[in-house]
Amino acid sequence: MLISEIETKHILTHSKLPGLGYSINPYVGCQHACVYCYARFMKRFTNHDEPWGQFVDVKVNGTKVFDKDILKVKSGDGAFIASVTDAYQPAEAQYQLTRSLLERIVNIPPELLLDGFAISILTKSDLVLRDLDLLKRLTKISVGFSIAMTNETACQLFEPRCSPIQKRLDALKTLRDAGIKTYAFISPILPGVTDLSSIFEALEGIVEYVCGETLNMRCGNLTDVLSAVSLFNEELPPEFNQNIRSRSYWKSVEREFYRLAQKHDIPVNNFFHHISSEHVY
Numbered sequence: 208m209l210i211s212e213i214e215t216k217h218i219l220t221h222s223k224l225p226g227l228g229y230s231i232n233p234y235v236g237c238q239h240a241c242v243y244c245y246a247r248f249m250k251r252f253t254n255h256d257e258p259w260g261q262f263v264d265v266k267v268n269g270t271k272v273f274d275k276d277i278l279k280v281k282s283g284d285g286a287f288i289a290s291v292t293d294a295y296q297p298a299e300a301q302y303q304l305t306r307s308l309l310e311r312i313v314n315i316p317p318e319l320l321l322d323g324f325a326i327s328i329l330t331k332s333d334l335v336l337r338d339l340d341l342l343k344r345l346t347k348i349s350v351g352f353s354i355a356m357t358n359e360t361a362c363q364l365f366e367p368r369c370s371p372i373q374k375r376l377d378a379l380k381t382l383r384d385a386g387i388k389t390y391a392f393i394s395p396i397l398p399g400v401t402d403l404s405s406i407f408e409a410l411e412g413i414v415e416y417v418c419g420e421t422l423n424m425r426c427g428n429l430t431d432v433l434s435a436v437s438l439f440n441e442e443l444p445p446e447f448n449q450n451i452r453s454r455s456y457w458k459s460v461e462r463e464f465y466r467l468a469q470k471h472d473i474p475v476n477n478f479f480h481h482i483s484s485e486h487v488y
């Protein structure tokens with residue numbers, strides 16, 4: 208694992224996420240090395256030859272830059288942490304860059320942002336609990352965990368360096384018990400691996416809402432995903448390859464998603480589709 212320290216020009220970057228004008232990515236690259244990672248396209252913007260998951264650049268001047276970037280933010284804005292990395296990957300235990308940024312956010316003077324600065328964190332690591340003291344001091348905060356499966360063997364195959372699923376579920380409960388708004392991002396939905404029914408069952412009572420997302424096959428991950436899926440599930444139906452490229456298949460997954468959400472009384476905030484004409488048969 209190559210860990211490098213870099214300087215960045217900006218730490219708040221514009222984002223189109225609803226209700227949040229900015230993203231904060233304290234790192235480039237991600238040690239979590241998920242097989243399906245959509246963010247691997249970021250490698251294009253680095254000088255790295257290592258495979259995705261084998262390098263991480265730490266934006267060591269992130270907090271200094273934040274102090275300048277925050278001056279351009281308008282009332283009502285917020286930030287998503289993080290869109291193309293995991294802000295609580297193992298490097299964070301040492302560098303505490305995400306924690307330092309949260310400290311800055313907690314201490315934004317009220318005269319600068321009258322309505323506060325909304326923060327939404329999405330992670331796959333229970334290291335986020337380390338920062339519970341700061342999270343409790345934020346007025347507009349939500350913390351979510353990505354969960355694509357409940358089977359720990361599958362988790363080892365697809366997300367080898369993330370917190371085990373049970374730890375993510377336990378962390379959601381701890382956050383919720385502490386009064387933090389919690390959510391789950393059921394993503395990516397992996398046919399033959401994701402068991403929506405068991406995920407919704409596990410989430411009951413510990414999240415305020417869920418979002419869903421189909422498998423994103425547009426980022427050069429398909430070969431790796433398909434080989435991991437067949438390693439996990441040797442009895443894939445013959446129509447599997449056709450299904451993952453079929454709009455009607457993903458529509459039926461979405462219907463099942465909403466049906467289970469209703470059954471477990473968990474509101475759905477959003478459901479993202481990634482199927483594109485190049486994939487449709």
Ligand code: SF4
Pocket residue numbers: 237238239240241243244245246291292293331
């Ligand atoms: S945690 Fe997120 S950013 Fe990191 S490798 Fe996994 S999918 Fe990619």
